[in-house]
Amino acid sequence: MFWINFKRIFRSGFISFWRNSFVSIAAILVMTVTLFVIGSLFFVGALLNSTLDQLKDKVDINVYFTIDADEGSILSLKKSIEVLPEVSVVEYISRDEALERFRERHSDDQLTLQALDELEDNPLGASLSVRAKETSQYEGIANFLQEQEDATPQGETSIIEKINFFQNKIAIDRLTKIINSAERFGMLVIIFLALxxxxxxxxxxxxxxxxxxxxxxxxxLVGASNTYIRNPFVVEGVLYGIAAAIITLVLFYPVTLSLGSATEGFFSDINIFEYYLGNFGQIFVIIMGTGILLGAVSSYLAVRRYLKIQ
Amino acid sequence: MIYFDRVSKTYNGGSSALDNVSLTIEPNEFVSIVGHSGAGKTTLLKMLLAEDKPTEGAVFFESDDISQLNRDRMNSLRRRMGMVFQDFRLLSHKTVYENIAFAMEAAGRTDEEIESDVPYVLELVDLGEKMWSFPHELSGGEKQRVAIARAIVNQPDVVIADEPTGNLDPINTFEIVQILKKINDLGTTIILTTHNKGIIDSLGKRVITLDSGRVVRDDKSGKYIL
Structure with a gap:
């Protein structure tokens, strides 16, 4: 009996999906828009994330040491920074490396290089470049470094020449804020659109x-049970969802293809076309699942209204 | 078989549609219910179909109080009553065949039964060729015959016809009444409401006359008197 009903319900859902083709098309189009918005959520999310990651990657604290700073004490400071929980990477740039990088950066500026050659000694000090896991944690690290400097015994000169965080602090604070509010605003807009x-x-x-x-x-009145009346409509709703999901997934191909190179150049290294192909399995499951669920639930609720009337 | 026990129905605002109605309908009877518009005919049928509950009293189908039935038992009760309406109430997106098959599916009949019974019952109402038409492709008389075929396909104990000829011309009216008589002869109880004096007078069966929600006349072999 169960299978007979199951078969009849499916057949009936398919038939009315087909016969009410105009209504079906309208419902599918509207649902396609919905799924498109929800799908865009992924791409926007991915773009935003990779852009933010890149921006965050560019933020760091540089500790510059005096020229005569002893390498051993620099390395021991490096060790003490590395154990801080907020720190992700500490890079040591020795005096020679600093000079090399300087020459590289000014390789087409002969005047500067000549001036550098005039000098007997390497004028550049060593430095440490510190990266935190989160942009908001830089302040804590900077404070720690400041304490290290302040802790230098009286009479001795500190090996730290300057910490550039306090110059960059305002910029970093602002960036942190922008990043956070961009994330929050983006999510809000998308949630609103989706709703x-x-x-x-x-x-x-x-x-x-x-x-x-x-x-x-x-x-x-003919004596059909509520389930028997409702389920063909739910099947119909699920069919709307499946059709809309397929249209959406197909549409994303040309859309992401045409936007792919633009996003790569403008935002960051991410190409949304490659992102789409790379994450197709996940996106397929989510779009299809959302479509089916949306169709089934909205049909269920709509029919329930009319079933209540005796 | 059907028993109205001092049934009253008052709608919001105090207007009384039925007033202390008691009557009994026996198996295999052909009962006509007549009365002016607003006399309470439709309300009476609604009570029987449990589309509405009585304010006082109770309606019994065999030993069941209809208003006390749960949904499952209500559905199985409705499958024992065939319904025919003035406005046909066919499923407009289904073919004639599917309309009748739906009533059988709802009753849980097998595919084999459906395949053999639907053509048979359509033959009975003389609509064999229109099996694959949609309701909008049929005339009023044909639609009503589909509705009757649907009402009887599950071999109900009683067929309730609420002004089935209200929208039909005299020839179709005559045909519909002949079909109802044939069904009655085959052993099914018929409850018919109508405004048509000619039908009542030609039937020569039991007539219940309602006026202002009360039974004013109940004749074994009645005429249309108002």
């Missing part, structure tokens, strides 16, 4: 079923 389009989908399906309101009351 709005879900509401529109609900309404469209409800309108599609409204036309069947009288039929539902007839089915009840």
């Amino acid at each position: 709005a389009s879900v509401a529109i989908t609900f309404n469209t399906v409800r309108l599609a079923i409204y036309t069947a309101k009288d039929e539902i009351s007839v089915m009840k």
Whole structure:
């Protein structure tokens, strides 16, 4: 009996999906828009994340040491920084390396290089470049370094010449704020759009079923059970969802393809076309799952209204 | 088989649609219910179909109080009652065949039964060729015959026809009444409401006359008197 009903419900859902083709198309289009918005959420999220990661990567604290600073005490400071929980990487740049990098950077500036050659000694000090795990943690690290400098016994000169965090502090603070609010704002906008389009989908399906309101009351009078009346509509809703999901996934191909190189150049290293292909499995499951769920739930709720009327 | 026990129905605002109605309908009877518009005919049928509950009293189908049934038992009770309405109430997106098959599916009949019974019952109402038409492709009389076929396909104990000829011309009206008589002859109880004097007078069966929600006349072999 279960299988007979199952088969009949599916057949009936398919038939009415096919016969009410105009209503079906309208519902599918609206649902496609919804799924498109939800899918875009992924791409925007991925772009935002990789951009933010890159920006964060560029933030660091540099500790410059005096020229006569002893390498041993620099390395021991490096060790004490490395054990801090907030720190992700500490890079030591020796005096020679600093000079080399300087020459590289000014390789087409003969005047500067000549001036450098005039000098007998390497004028550059060694430095440490410190990266934190989170941008908000830089202040703590800077304070720690400041304490190290202040702790130098009286009479001796500190080996630390300067810490550039306090010059960069304002910029870093502002960047942290922008990053955070961009993330929050982006999420809010996307959630709002998703909610709005879900509401529109609900309404469209409800309108599609409204036309069947009288039929539902007839089915009840003929003695059909509520499940037997409702389930073909749920099947129909699921079909809307599947169709819309397929359209959405197909649409994403040309869209991401055309935007791919633009995003690569503009935002960061990420190419959304490659991202789409690379994460297709995940995106497919989410879009398809959302479509099916949205279709089923909105049909279920819409029919429930009319079933309540005895 | 059907028993109305001092049934009253008052709608919000105090207007009384039924007032202390008691009556009994025996198996295999052909009962006509007549009365002016607003006399309470439709309300009476609604009580029987449990589309509405009585304010006072109770309606019994065999030994079950209809208003006390749960949903499952209500559904199985409805499958024992075939319904025919003035406005046909067919499923407009389904073919004639599917309309009748739906009633059988709802009753949990097998595919084999459906395949053999639907053509048979359509033959009975003389609609064999229209099996694959949609309701909007049929005339009023044909639609009503589909509705009757749907009402009887599950071999119900009783067929309830609420002004089935209200939208039909005299020839179709006559045909519908002939079909109802044939069903009655085959052993099914018929409850018919109508405004049509000609039908009542030609039937020569039991007539219940309602006025202002009360039973004013109940004749074994009645005429249409108002």
